[in-house]
């Protein structure tokens with residue numbers, strides 16, 4: 173017994189020594205002479221912010237003394253705004269930058285997908301997004317590469333494969349590819365690559381959800397209603413039954429996390445809420461009663477906004493009357509006219525999500541810049557900024573014990589992750605400080621560098637510094 177005890181003590185001592193050796197010396201960064209938008213309050217605060225390791229360790233109204241140390245970097249912000257790194261709660265890294273629409277996407281190999289995701293992840297980080305919620309199309313392999321430092325990109329909350337019923341919004345098989353549930357053979361490249369999972373009936377939905385968890389998803393996304401870019405599902409359709417959605421609810425709650433649905437309309441959003449959904453994506457076509465219900469229940473809502481703007485009609489796919497997507501776009505625009513007003517009035521927990529897919533690099537940058545501006549235009553800058561910082565930071569907490577980044581995100585407060593931007597100007601007054609642009613397809617194409625974002629720090633590490 174004594175020997176075992178002694179060995180245990182030695183082992184513990186060794187462990188403690190190793191742990192200490194790994195974390196010291198801690199790098200510190202002191203931001204002085206900055207005005208802070210903390211993600212939750214409407215006024216800027218004149219404080220110093222100290223980062224130690226990957227955490228905001230101290231916020232002080234008194235100037236923090238500079239401790240002479242080789243591990244301490246001091247950054248004089250010259251009165252600029254320091255704020256939380258941005259969060260986009262609806263992205264698709266594997267198919268943001270894809271040519272040729274859905275057929276082009278179907279033709280991709282794993283190399284194409286990896287390359288596209290790598291390029292997209294860097295774009296998001298350079299646009300100030302230090303966290304993204306990947307809403308379908310990747311498990312956690314890519315996320316792990318970023319976390320290890322092999323690739324530069326934001327933190328990723330992956331949903332895993334899109335889960336959809338046959339003929340649902342996520343059924344992106346080419347016409348003529350037989351259904352794997354009937355034939356036992358996956359003819360569709362997107363299914364084989366784990367981008368989509370077609371699952372009908374309670375047992376198949378349970379398997380699809382659990383298969384996503386097995387591959388590292390930290391929450392689940394299902395398609396509960398019609399979409400615009402897809403071809404097989406009219407916009408009015410209700411996808412999945414109460415039983416199927418409830419199965420997803422039980423399976424995700426058993427994993428101590430949540431599911432969200434792609435849903436636009438009043439019946440589809442309410443069906444998902446009845447089944448237990450704690451988050452909804454889109455919902456732009458719902459009535460005011462449904463908005464009030466989401467506010468009352470504390471449902472997290474993520475909506476891309478630019479689709480409600482007439483500017484979308486300049487898009488080659490959605491704006492061409494010869495395309496089925498044009499008809500859907502017009503119906504969507506007509507039904508979403510009061511959406512933003514109701515979301516703001518009832519103070520729904522709204523998060524920013526750009527939902528950019530199947531675009532060129534130029535279109536990607538233009539859309540995200542415009543989406544940032546349009547959020548401010550519809551909601552006011554403060555509400556829009558909360559939707560890019562503290563609100564999605566709370567949404568991240570819904571992943572419970574599955575949360576891959578269990579610290580606090582989206583705020584500048586002591587103990588939170590050091591995900592920080594330093595920007596020219598005051599974003600509460602003008603969102604151009606974070607790269608917002610009122611122009612869209614007509615905007616001047618820019619380089620990857622958003623000039624007004626001077627410093628980008630993620631997890632305590634500086635990825636950009638143009639001071």
Ligand SMILES: [Zn+2]
Nearest residue numbers: 262264307527
């Ligand atoms: Zn999407």
